Amino acid sequence: MPTGQTKDAGWNIGVSKTLEYDVSDVWTFLLSPAGVALWLGGGATLADGAPYETDDGTVGEVRSLHDNNRVRLTWQPADWAHESTVQVAVSASGNKTVLRFHQERLANADERERQRVHWEQVMTAVVQGLDGGE
Numbered sequence: 001m002p003t004g005q006t007k008d009a010g011w012n013i014g015v016s017k018t019l020e021y022d023v024s025d026v027w028t029f030l031l032s033p034a035g036v037a038l039w040l041g042g043g044a045t046l047a048d049g050a051p052y053e054t055d056d057g058t059v060g061e062v063r064s065l066h067d068n069n070r071v072r073l074t075w076q077p078a079d080w081a082h083e084s085t086v087q088v089a090v091s092a093s094g095n096k097t098v099l100r101f102h103q104e105r106l107a108n109a110d111e112r113e114r115q116r117v118h119w120e121q122v123m124t125a126v127v128q129g130l131d132g133g134e
Contacts, residue, residue, distance in 0.1 A: 011106035015119040026097045027068045038125045
C-alpha cells in the first residue's frame with residue numbers, strides 16, 4: 001500500500017510536535033474559543049456526542065472528548081462531498097507535551113497532501129498562539 005493509505009481507514013495523515021508546555025496548558029488552549037478557531041474553525045462549540053458547525057460551514061459531530069487527552073470528531077468542510085475523522089491528542093513527554101493532529105478517511109493521495117500542509121500550518125498557528133502570538 002502507498003504511504004498514508006491503510007486497509008481500514010483509507011488515506012490518512014498525522015502531524016505531531018513536542019511543545020515546551022505542560023499537557024493541561026496545551027489542552028486548555030486547544031479547547032478555548034481561540035484555540036478551536038485555529039484548528040477547527042471559528043464559531044464551533046465542542047461537547048462530547050454533540051454536533052458542531054463552524055462559521056465557514058464545516059460540520060461534524062464530536063465522537064469523544066477526554067479532558068487533557070484527546071478529542072475525536074467527524075469533519076466535513078462545506079466544499080467536501082464526504083466526511084473524514086480528525087483526532088487531536090495531547091500526551092506528556094517528561095515536562096513537555098506531544099501534540100498530535102491525525103486525520104483519516106481522506107479521499108485520495110492528493111487530499112492527503114493538502115491536509116498534510118493544512119495540519120502543518122495549524123500546528124504553526126497553535127504554537128504561535130501558545131507563545132502569545134509571537
